Amino acid sequence: MAFPKIAFFVSLICLPNFIKFSDSSHKLVDQICEKSLNSDFCRSSLRNYPKTSKELETLAISLATGQAKVNKYVIEQFIANQTDNSIAEEHLRDCLDYYKAVLHKLKHAYQLFQKGHYKSVSKVMNHATEKIIKCEDRFKEWPGCPSSITNYNQKMVWLNNIALVVLDFV
Secondary structure, three states: OHHHHHHHHHHHHHHHHHOOOOHHHHHHHHHHHHOOOOHHHHHHHHOOOOOOHHHHHHHHHHHHHHHHHHHHHHHHHHHHHOOOOHHHHHHHHHHHHHHHHHHHHHHHHHHHHHOOOHHHHHHHHHHHHHHHHHHHHHHHOOOOOOOOOHHHHHHHHHHHHHHHHHHHHO
16 A cells, blocks of 8 residues: 555655756756856756656745745644753744744745736845844854854855746846
8 A cells, every 4th residue: 555655755756857848948957057156956956857847936926935844843843852952942933933023024025926016025035134134143143053054045045046046038
C-alpha cells in the first residue's frame, strides 16, 4: 500500500526533469535570476518550473511562504530547546513574532497578486523583508549572542527578492 504513494511522490519530484520547457521560458528565468540578489539560488529555485511571469510570481510567493513556515518551525524548535541563554531565547521569540507577521504579509501579497494589485504586492513583500532583516538584526545587538537562524533568514531574503524581481516582469 505504501509503494503506490512513494511512486507517486517520486514521479512528482522527477517529472520536471522529463518535461521539455521552451527556450523562452528558460530565458525568462535567466533574465529574472540575473537581477536577483543570488542568481544561482534563484535558478535552482525556479529552473524546473519555468512558465509565464504570472505563474512564476505565484510560485515565488509560494516558495517564500513555504520557507517562512520552515523558518517559523525552526525558531519554535530552537526556543523549545533553549536552556541557558535567556537573551537568545528573547531574540528568537521576537523572530517568531516577526515570522508570524511575515506569513500574514505573504498571504496578503498572494491575495493582492491574484487581484492584479502589483504595486501593493511589492510594498507588502518589502515589508515582509524588513521583518526578516529585523529578526537577524536582533542578534547583532548582542555580539556574544550569534544568530542560529542566519541561513534561514538569508533564504527568506533571497526568496522575497525573487518575488520582487519576478513582479517587475509581470
